[in-house]
Amino acid sequence: MVIEHAELSIIPGQEAEFEAAFERGHKAIAQSPGYQWARLIRQIENPGTYLLLVGWESLEAHTVVFRGSDLFQQWRAAVGPYFASPPNVTHYNGELTPAEGA
């Protein structure tokens, strides 16, 4: 599995709107071939920063298939207006299914 790691910096004061928009945008991501799961978590030290983690079947499922699709345009149309700066995106190899006591 490949994990997309996207740091999202949100325009101050628009966090609630972003979270609602994320629900819509996530529906687009989840339709893309190779999508496995997604989680959005919010930073404690800087609550304007969110971390989006997405599990993909392969690197290309994200960087080629999703980014080249209309679904990506739908995702960015939903959440892009709330970004204070371009997302900082990297990818990681590994499993990420936290289990009790693991």
Add this chain to the structure above:
Amino acid sequence: MVIEHAELSIIPGQEAEFEAAFERGHKAIAQSPGYQWARLIRQIENPGTYLLLVGWESLEAHTVVFRGSDLFQQWRAAVGPYFASPPNVTHYNGELTPAEGA
């Protein structure tokens, strides 16, 4: 749940040694009160960067209890020699238990 997010930059060429040391260091973390799970994943764009995610019962379980304990000293003694720079640590609020199709 609070998720510790630690970016670890490893001295070039010492990644395999670090991974072995992590196995030892993790045993120390896992004994700390409030520990729930941990995952170590390796960046694709820069394979010298690892991301350590640790689920804690609360922020204080990490920042006060663990960091103030002998277990923290054991953790740093195991992995610290492989760090190219001090870890970049933040915390996130939220659940992080990826589920099929979620």
